[in-house]
Structure formats: C-alpha cells, structure tokens
Amino acid sequence: MLTTNPFEDEYGDKLREECGVFGVFNAESAAAIVALGLHALQHRGQEAAGVTSWDGAAFHTHRAMGHVAGNFDRDDIIRALPGRVACGHVRYSTTGETALRNVQPLFAELQSGGFAVAHNGNLSNAVKLRRDLVRRGSIFQSTSDTETIIHLVATSQYRTLIDRFIDALRQIEGAYSLICMTPEGMIACRDPLGIRPLVMGKLGDATIFASETVALDVCGAEFVREVEPGELITVSESGIRSVRPFGEVRARPCVFEHVYFSRPDSVSDGRSVYDVRKAIGAELARERPVEVDMVIPVPDSGVPAAIGYAQASGIPFELGIIRSHYVGRTFIQPADNIRHLGVKLKHNANSALIRGKRIVLIDDSIVRGTTSLKIVQMMRDAGATEVHMRIASPPTRHSCFYGVDTPERAKLLAARMTVEEMAAYINADSLAFVSVDGLYRALGEQGRDALKPSHCDACFTGDYPTPLTDHDDIAVPDQFALLDERVMA
Template sequence: MLTTNPFDDDKLREECGVFGIWGADTASSFVALGLHALQHRGQEAAGIVSSDGEHYHAHRAMGHVAGNFDRDDIIRKLSGRVAIGHVRYSTTGETALRNVQPLFADLSDGGFAVAHNGNLSNAMTLRKALNRRGSIFQSTSDTEVIIHLVATSSKSGIIDRLGDALRQVEGAYSLVCLTPEGLVACRDPLGIRPLVMGKIGDATIFASETVALDVIGAHYIRDVEPGEMILVNEAGERSFHPFAKAAPRPCIFEHVYFARPDSVVDGTSVYEVRKNIGAELSREAPIEADFVVPVPDSGVPAALGFSHASGIPFELGIIRSHYVGRTFIQPSQDVRHLGVKLKHNANSALIKGKRIVLVDDSIVRGTTSLKIVKMMRDAGATEVHMRIASPPTKHSCFYGVDTPERSKLIASHMSVEDMAKYIDADSLAFISIDGLYRALGDNRDADRPQRCDACFTGNYPTTLTDCDPGTDEGTKEAEMADQVVRFVAR
C-alpha cells in the first residue's frame, strides 16, 4: 500500500470524536449524521450504541462512517430514542474491532456504554491494580479502565459511581455514556478536550464540536463546563459538579488544527482564530514575497490572515485532489514515487519565477515540509519561505493526541535555523507562544497558563503517572510514550 496523502501523514492526530442524543425518534440516524461531521477527528473506525429502554443495540466497524452507517438496515437495528457514537483514530497500538467504541458492558445494575475522547495518563497503573483485583479486560483501550472502575465502585447510583471512578483517573476525558438512569455527559475538571451541548426540538445532544450540531439542524446551547457531569432522562436535565474545582486548561491545539474551521470552540470561531494567527504571524515574521500559498487544507485560514495583514496576494499554489482515497495499491515499483502527486500538485504556471511564502499549521517530524519545499522548487519558485501557524512542537502529548515520542519531534532537537536548512527553505519562522495567545484574545500568563500548551512549552497540566516527559534525550520518555501509544489503541 502506498500512502497518497503525504502532507497529512506528518500531522498530529486527534484520536476521536463523540456524539450523543437523548429523546429523538431514530436517534441513531442523528448520531450517524453527527459522526459524519466529526469524521476529521477519527478516520479509522466508528461505532454507535442505542437503547430502546429495554435493550441495547450496537454496531461497530472499521473504516469511515460512510459505508458503515448509511445503510437503512443497520440504522433500523439501532432502534431507540437514545444513542451515542464515536469516531476513532488509533495511535500505533493495536488496530482491532475490540477497541472500537462505544465500549459496552453489562454491570450489576444494567447496561453501560461509553464513548471517550481523551487519554488517561495513569491508565496502565490502574489497569494493573484492577487486574490484581480480578478484573478481566476485553480490549487494550484505556477507556475500558473507566468501565471497570464504575463496575467495582461501592457507591450507589450512576452519577456517584461514575464520579467515584473518574476521581481515580488522571488526564483528559470528554465522555458520553448510556446508562440505566439516562444519558450522561462529562468533561474532565480541566476541560482539556472539548464537549458541547445542543438541542433539536425536545432532544438533547452532546458532541465534540458545534459543527456536528449544525449538520443535524440543532442549535448550540453551551459548552459542558470543565468538571461538569450532566444526566439527561425523562425527568429532564440535571447538572452535577462532583470534582474539586480547578482552573480550566482547554487544549490550545484545537484552535490550531484539530477542530473543523466552521466549529466554535470555547466560545470562539475556529476560522477567525486561525485567520488571527496568520495575521499575528505576518507581524512577527514579515517577509517580501510575491504570493502567500497555503498548504491545503489546514493552512488556508492562517494563509488568508497572513495575506490580509501583509498585503501579499493569496494564491492557491498547491492544488489538492479531493477524489483520491488515503491509500492505493501501486501498479508497479517504478511509479511509486509518483503517488504523492495524486493528492497534491504544484500549480506550476503560477509558481514559476515567483517568491512564495508557504503557510502551514505545524511541523512535526519535518518530512512533510521537506516534500512541500521541494515541490515548490521543482515548480520553479525562486524563493521559498515557510511560516508556521503554531510554535515549535517540542513535547509529546499525553491527553488524546497521537504524538511521536519526543526524540522524533524535529523541534525538540533542532534550532529553527537548522530546521530551515533541513527542509531547504530560504527562511522559516513559527508564531510565538505569546502571539498564539494573542490570536485567541488572551494575554498569556506563563506562570498560570489559561490553556493546555504542553506540546509547545512542556508545561503539563496534570500528573503523568505512566510516563516521564522530562527525559531530555528521549530515552526514557520515548520508551514510556511508546508504552502509552501501544496501550491506548483507541
């Protein structure tokens, strides 16, 4: 198999998206549509669990939502007026149906299904303790730890049992759960991963992003608060705050790359923030050039902002084909190197003889940037400058993002000047961490960050029991990070 998306393969990956609805006829149909809108958050597998009040119904499958949940026979089987769903992007861990969410278990007081966005940074430690107590795991997902903690809780009632379970975990989680008492939505006390609440008619909806509400014609009510748990059933909606209050630290990278640009995250338009980032970047790292060229598609809003602020014309110097799948079987080794051009190709008639500024959202390993710069030079560009709409990614993420171990992050061991030489750019600049906060409308407090920016600063908002992010040379950290990604096969 040959990967035909060379630009996207060197991106940080959000691992999943969740959607839940209570009180709608054919609830699973709404979930399927919502998952379509969240497909960018996880493209490896998808699942839906529904309930008709007496029985739970589940369908989980590898692949995209389309093709698995656009069939009438499947939706009919997922009967009931309440349902939850999940799209998954796994790390380098096991790719198997048993890890596809929502996960389901029959507990002592009834069925329990959960869909989880995030990572538990003490999951391995908890799993070992649960194994010693007799728990038998059916998956390699950290999400199953939550199920076992709920099952073994001595509390009564789903809210108290789930709260008891979640007080034992560290890390990031946004959850939607089907329980005998109703639909439960919950967000970790720091609000690292997003979760929003909406309405369509009398039905209540929870989703990772507002775009999933838009697609089904629902209207946004509010964000689920950090540390809040909401129970929805026939009696209505009840809000609980079972955790100690903490200063929120929502993930800053949602605004840079993960969320769809037509979503609203933390009350702010993602599209507008990305344009602001581009404008800040143009002020921090000005350059003389003929065109501003976005790296499609994630670099487009920042490139527009850079163009508007700098006065340099915006042009599509790289054309993306939307009709090529992620992989294809190469017909022969002789044409293997041509596969990359199926997905993206230089607009040579525009680029030849011009000085260009490439705008991208991030540099992870540097392999993608190397290919892009070469593509521009091969197309005849006289100068190729690169501007990046995030600070250098120097640290691994342990909160629900598939990040290479630190030793493979190019910015962890190269200066900006060395990176520029490596990718063969005439110049390279990243937005500063303060500039990124300004684009979000914040004044950064380095001592008390308002957001989780650990991938840039190394300032992790929680303890990291299962991993050691502080080892410089990547030895211990690489081993621990690799353990985490092997274990967390969401």
C-alpha cells in the first residue's frame, strides 16, 4: 500500500546510520572546515546538523533542522562561529524525538567549564542511567541518549575532567564515537569494541577527527590513522595524548559500514569500501548464480556490488534503473490521483533496455521489502520477462541497538518470512542473499569465526556483542523513563 508520502517507504526500507561527527583543533576558520566535513558526511544523517566552536573565551553554537547546505553555507552563520576549535554533527534520530533540542553538539556549563559533545552511536543502557540520574536530581533538556554522558561527567566524584569523562564512559554500554570540546582542548574516543567508526587526520598544523575518511578528503586533510577501539585521544596546546582506559577487548566494528553506511570512496578498517562492495557482489555471483541477460543495480547503493556480480558472472552490467538526484522527501503531491506516481520521480525504468530481457537486480539489503516490491513491479511494467533479485548482505533478521535506525523486529521482512516467502512477497522470480561467510570472505577472511567474529553482525546473526540493558529490562517504565519508546523496542 502506498503511503501519503511515496518516499516514506523508501527511507523506511533502508537501515539508516544515526549520525556523523567531525572535529577540528587549531585551524583558522575551524567552523568553516567543520561545515565542509559535514557536507561529506551528509549521507549519515539528514534530519539536522549542528556546529559548536571555541574562540578561547566562549563557546558558540548553531544548530538547525535539515541539511548542512542552506544552514551552514552562509557567511553570517560561519562568522558567528569564531575560533580555531570546532566540532559538528549530522543526525538521524534513533533515540529521542526529531526536535531542535536533540540536535548536536549538545553543550553544558560544568564545574570545569563549557563541555560540548557530538556522538555517533547509541547507548544500550541509556534509559536505566537516565532514570537513575533524574532520581538523583539531574535535569535533562533533551530526550537524546547523548545527554546522559554529560550528566555522568557532571556528577562524577573524580577531580579532573578527563578522569570524570573516563568514569562516565565506564558506566555506559553500547556504541559510541565521541568528539568533545572543553576550554582545554578536544577529546576524541571510541567504544572498546569500535562498533562505530572514527578516524584521525592532519591539515597543516590542525588535527581533525571524522566519522569517515571521505570527510578528510573533501577538506584536503591527510589521513593519519583510525582512532582505535577503546582509545581516548586528547588534543591541546600541549600536544596529542593517547590513553586506553579500558581493558583489552576483541574489536567488533559494524560490518554494515562496508555493506551500506559508509560512502564507497571511504576507507574503513584499512579496506576500500568500494572494493569490499565489489567483492561482496562477486561472492554473491559465485554463491547465487542465475541465468539472465543483464545485471542491474538498484541505485545508488547497489552499484558497486552489481559491478562485482557482473564481473564475476560475465553477465553484462547495465543501468536499467535511472535515479533522479533532485527529488527530496518533502516533495508535495497536490492530488491523490498522482500520488502513486511519486516513486517514479525517484527511480524510473530504462524501458528500452529492459523490454524482453531476463534481469537480476542487485541491492544492498531488504528491510521491510516495500521498496523491493515497487522496484520489481517497475521492471515487470517495463517489459522484463524475468525479474530476479540478489542482495549483497545476509537477511536482516534482528534489530540494531548501536546507532542504526531499524524497525521493530516484527517489521523486518526476514524476521517473519522465509526467503521463498520473501520472493513471493516482492513478486520476484527468485531471491537470494549473500551468506554470512561470503560476506566475511569479501572482507578478506576465511569466513565468520563463530567463537571470535571480527565484526558486529548482530543484525544478521543476533549475536550482540554488548549487554542490552534497556532492551532486556521488561519492567513497567516509570515517570522517569523519558527516552523515545524505540529504545525500549
């Protein structure tokens, strides 16, 4: 069934990364560099954006709903964010309502001075921590799990800010890559499992932190290295210092960064995201071959895997679906009788190419299945004689609690249907997914080590690498459980 907004299904049928973070220390017009970096990370969060700067005397913040463009490409806004230190954030909401009060960086005046924080990830015990903090007298200004970190720092009994910050981190569970600003400098850290990404770069004398290497490329910075799992880096006038306040834990970075979240021109875990996606497509061709006339990607995220599938299978790669890049989610349909045409504004079949052909569609994932259903039907309407579908990830059967906006498990198609039932639901002649081992082979490994997996793949396997305190707590929530109900799902 079509919804009121024809693009709602498409956005609801993709796993969405919660956010992207970017920070600069010791650069002229630091806020302008941050805005440029956030442009490169826009794919990680398109609901809101914010930048906070420090000019040596005061903090300055501008936060806005919508894209970076239009909010941070104006000279007057950048001039209102002076200083050589700045950090920024682009956001999708996975905890907390979509409202300006939840837009990051979040800022508070602590005993030690101003403290700003930008967070990529999700805390899986935020509801419990928040409830306890409110009972002890904390007053929250947002419904974001990130604010919990600020209150834990503020209420810590340790003397120095760094010790208070580490004390706060030791109380939280889940995934986090953080960039924080204080009057003394900048702090960047990554959770002990390294679930969410964070990299470090240099631009002249400036130090930069970003969610992805592509953000370094866009602002002309040099990639230095990844912030390692469990590492905390401080940057100040005294220099750069690295500490590791947590015990040794086997890293489990999110495997979906390679499948979908990261831009293909980024490098993640030392591997080209583009090359990994092509390798996934090649594995898919070997595991799930099909006799067809052409390989067609579902743009844009399915393109690298489709190239890999075509090269490995010897079947021609063709652009059978043309995507318009000029239609946003806010397009207004003036009448019911044309609302159903909205999907064609985003994707349109290349009918002259498809008519009379057997095709295989390559996409990165299936979540609810609504988009796949529409795309398959579009191919049939364009005259394809057979429509097969191959997916460059294993079936998504479990929700993510680490900073990815996934539906409730009951709404995940693969959680309630077999692959054959899914194929019938989307009206495809056949449907197949790359195996979990095939995904790991594309990453250069022999397969998934069941005892020591190298990545977080919980959305496929249900093997969650951290406790899920809020999810497991089935007690009736009291008046202090104020976080968005999706945390409790």
